[in-house]
Amino acid sequence: MFISNAYAQAAGAASSTSGLMGMLPLVLMFVVLYFVMIRPQMKRQKETKAMLDALGKGDEVVTQGGLVGKITKLGDTFVSLEIAEGTEVQLQRAAVIQVLPKGSLK
Secondary structure, three states, X not given: OOOOOOOOOOOOOOOHHHHHHHHHHHHHHHHHHHHHHXXXXXXXXXXHXXXXXXXXXXXXXXXXXXXXXXXXXXXXXXXXXXXXXXXXXXXXXXXXXXXXXXXOOO
């Protein structure tokens, strides 16, 4: 008596454009994410790999730990770095983060 009957609503026609419009923000978010985050990171990795491949004997470099020195020996994965007269340190190639211009070290 006090409660009215509830009837199911008729199913509306499914529109294909509403499905595409619902996916549009998600697709746009991935496109923006690619151009803002992924692409610059890939470019930086490519530049770092090129710099590490171009290392040569006598190059002056800076390591991740802040050591500055001159390369005396090169290997496939390791580099010997002279940080002072007669003092050499062996470290991984990946630890080199920057190549300094010639004559930076005195």
